[in-house]
């Protein structure tokens with residue numbers, strides 16, 4: 001495997017450690033020489049490339065992990081597919097609807113494996129809820145929430161003081177939901193999107209911009225050029241509502257600028273015979289209520305973990321320890337393991353190009369909705 005984008009791309013190393021007979025990282029491409037220098041120091045056998053085309057044409061790799069800033073993912077994935085390589089793409093997959101279709105076409109034309117690396121689908125509670133949904137324990141889903149609340153203001157600047165891609169997204173006047181897949185991915189799997197249901201329409205609303213410029217004023221001085229709402233105009237918090245063909249409603253919130261503790265894994269699921277509520281902070285228990293199973297009397301929450309013996313996802317039962325050993329809560333291991341499995345068997349990966357583009361399409365669709373004052377817009381039918 002080769003990696004493009006040598007920072008987040010490093011997460012392959014953990015999976016390589018626990019899957020040594022299946023994956024070998026042999027090349028890294030990055031436009032930043034200091035990043036390549038770090039890799040050469042840590043892994044002298046690794047080939048390093050400053051030009052992506054050189055790595056694609058090297059003949060040394062079978063697959064690429066695309067881990068550059070999001071705006072580059074679609075183009076770099078298409079280039080790799082056209083070079084005859086399998087692609088594992090970081091989130092999100094594409095920034096425009098045109099690129100969503102281009103990606104689908106490139107995957108179809110290449111016959112190669114494409115998977116989006118949405119690791120939040122693989123956390124232990126999210127997989128356990130998926131297992132419960134598939135066993136019908138919660139009944140028919142009707143409503144779900146996902147939120148990714150991650151105060152990224154301290155990550156907006158490179159060491160030289162220039163804005164990086166996270167910072168530039170705060171300086172971008174185009175309003176929308178710019179990071180939807182961590183919150184949407186697990187929920188889409190629970191609701192069977194593309195597996196019985198589909199997203200139909202979506203509307204997004206964005207708050208005013210307060211977090212970014214205030215952070216700059218506080219930490220870099222109120223006379224800093226970016227210490228003004230006009231220069232950091234991206235709204236702090238985006239709320240997206242999605243309706244589905246089977247009459248479900250999904251509510252997503254993405255917030256990377258409000259001053260508050262993180263809550264990157266907020267999820268809710270309501271079914272006709274049960275309800276799920278994720279933990280609010282690390283260490284708190286996720287909660288569940290199941291009709292005719294949870295304690296009798298008035299409906300009462302119980303810890304999800306009390307039901308682990310019956311409903312732990314089989315993958316977490318069998319591979320949980322290995323996954324944890326690979327780091328980052330286990331999600332990165334499952335992503336790489338499922339990608340490799342799909343490459344080796346030729347079977348579709350669990351998060352295929354249709355899932356990837358549908359979940360990612362919330363970015364351009366949210367921009368369109370906000371520009372029309374929050375009007376609902378149709379979600380394209382990517383998979384007939």
Ligand SMILES: NC(=O)c1ccc[n+]([C@@H]2O[C@H](COP(=O)([O-])OP(=O)(O)OC[C@H]3O[C@@H](n4cnc5c(N)ncnc54)[C@H](O)[C@@H]3O)[C@@H](O)[C@H]2O)c1
Pocket residue numbers: 004005006007008009029030031032035052067068069070072090091092117118119164165
């Ligand atoms: N799934 C997760 O949990 C998770 C966590 C962190 C980041 N991410 C995703 O990973 C991606 C990268 O995030 P990051 O935090 O590592 O960002 P980063 O800015 O720290 O790193 C991006 C790297 O890409 C390199 N790069 C930029 N343009 C390039 C080009 N044209 N060719 C080659 N290299 C190029 C940069 O030099 C940098 O080293 C993003 O898409 C982000 O959404 C996902």
